Amino acid sequence: MFSAPFDKPLPRQGDPRKFAQQGVHLAGYVPVSQLPRVRDLVLEEEGQVRVDLMFGISEEGKLVVQGSAAGDLVFTCQRCLGPVTLPVEADIGLALVRTEMDAKQLPRSMDPWLLPEEGNTELFPMVEEELLLSMPSVAFHDHPCIDEDLLSSGEPVEPEPAENPFQVLKQLKGSPKK
Template sequence: MFSAPYDKPLPRQGDPRKFAQQGAQMSGYLPVEKLNRIRGLLREDQAQARVDLTFGISEEGKLVVEGQAEADLVFTCQRCLGPVTLPVEASIELAMVRSEEEGKRLPRTLDPWLLPDDGNTDLYRMVEEELLLSLPTVAYHEEACIDEQLLSSGDPVEPKPAENPFQVLKQLKGSPKK
């Protein structure tokens, strides 16, 4: 988990290439209400994502950013349709690239982060993409959140004895040919 204070917002815009060349480190928060793609999946969007980013140059000479983002997000439980708060954690390991071709040549341990030519980039968008990849497939309470009797549709139905599928063939075999 995080140990740094998150009393300041993460800057929204910046030049990650310059940050990497300077070996910059950033810690801060960003309001989930500013993350449009995630906000549409949530029941409530008043949470804050806590973010730690370290920019630098990898051993292969690639400009990289590594870090973590985490948030406690409120979804709609798919069992009871009530609110359920789930922790979402994203591990960030990206290499900055100028083209998709350059991204295809990266080591498997790094995902590409396609940057515009002018360098000025929306850091919130990058964090949002990493959080999106970490969202649960289905949101639900870990404990039983609905009465098990509500799952029943009434009296149990006794299964019929299985019919022999070859019974019809037996009848046809015994009938005379025309």
């Protein structure tokens, strides 16, 4: 079984089907700069994502990849608009399929990874997709990062009683008919 440490880059390409049949374990890092959709959402692209992938065969006899991708990414805080570093962790669990029909036949517990008919495929887009699914919808500091006074618009104002729109109808109804 092949295994690589996290201090080396993850291979960009490989044959996931062969990896699964051979029980290959891949571990390494992917530079954020190599993940274009993630790069568009973060402030700094100098970081790295640690990736650990174990290829194999499931109990159902399906070729699968399981593992994780994790890294500290720098986002824009939606409160103060400054940088905020947040951990992003993705659990990876995919069945390797060739066609959409194969994907539809998977158990509900398995998500498909649609691969080309034969040969090598890019690994980075799969890692990137799993990271995107795990990113926070809104990034912000876990501590107060702006002045509390900025959150207030002044003294509370008592709402004026609303005029009843049916008051006119009530008056018309109560008036004598001519």
